Amino acid sequence: MIRNMNSYPLYDDGEHRVYWLGIEEAEDEKGILTNQYLVIDGNEGALIEPGGFFVFSRVLKNVSSLIPPTQIRYLMYSHQDPDVVAGLNLWFEYAPLAKVAVSKLWVRFIPHMAVLSAGRTIGIPDKGTEFKLGNSVIKAIPSHYLHSPGNFSFYDEKSGILFSTDIGAAAFPEGEWYLFVEDFEEHVKLMEGFHQRYMSSTKALRAWVRSVRKLNPKVIAPQHGAIFRDENVGKFLDWLESLEVGIDVFEKEFYGD
Numbered sequence: 001m002i003r004n005m006n007s008y009p010l011y012d013d014g015e016h017r018v019y020w021l022g023i024e025e026a027e028d029e030k031g032i033l034t035n036q037y038l039v040i041d042g043n044e045g046a047l048i049e050p051g052g053f054f055v056f057s058r059v060l061k062n063v064s065s066l067i068p069p070t071q072i073r074y075l076m077y078s079h080q081d082p083d084v085v086a087g088l089n090l091w092f093e094y095a096p097l098a099k100v101a102v103s104k105l106w107v108r109f110i111p112h113m114a115v116l117s118a119g120r121t122i123g124i125p126d127k128g129t130e131f132k133l134g135n136s137v138i139k140a141i142p143s144h145y146l147h148s149p150g151n152f153s154f155y156d157e158k159s160g161i162l163f164s165t166d167i168g169a170a171a172f173p174e175g176e177w178y179l180f181v182e183d184f185e186e187h188v189k190l191m192e193g194f195h196q197r198y199m200s201s202t203k204a205l206r207a208w209v210r211s212v213r214k215l216n217p218k219v220i221a222p223q224h225g226a227i228f229r230d231e232n233v234g235k236f237l238d239w240l241e242s243l244e245v246g247i248d249v250f251e252k253e254f255y256g257d
Ligand SMILES: [Fe+2]
Pocket: 079, 081, 147, 166
């Protein structure tokens, strides 16, 4: 059951705060459900996966209740899909001081969406980088080929929350939704098909799991579906490690023997 919901705090130590940015029932009919997140440190904000056109008014409303959009320093995009970037022109207007962070592979593609993007885009190198937000650091973690060839997860060091882009995405059937994974085995049924078809490479997926284990995140928050916390973080990483995806699954189907 989907009901309108405003932002929900994932972390708050007084100085540093992280929020999931809500949902509206009507979104279910318009397109795949998406998650947006806001990290605030002191008086600076970073909007993670700002989202597409039809979620913009909801995200803006919920961001504005937490921090003036003029204090958003970064618009952080894991990759170039429409459900991630399509609201960019609107964000440029409402968050005039924000810089766009996106893989360097997409820097020359972004101007096709936003005429004003020249000089406002930070191209993240393939190996990743660090962004300073107030007194905190958000790391861009390479997630290439999962699924875009230039793809990053974002790790908020202070909260231990990993924003995992489409990795961990669940496609809910219409009318179904929940914020946190409770029954992992049931939740796998909503993730499996998505990962097999949208993720490109088993090798890339296993490399990502290895790098994420070193970070030891407390929470994994994907761009679609539900959030993993507590023992479900480990269960999720174990499941990914055993999964075959992309061309390894579909080679025969696409190209025959
Ligand atoms: Fe995507």
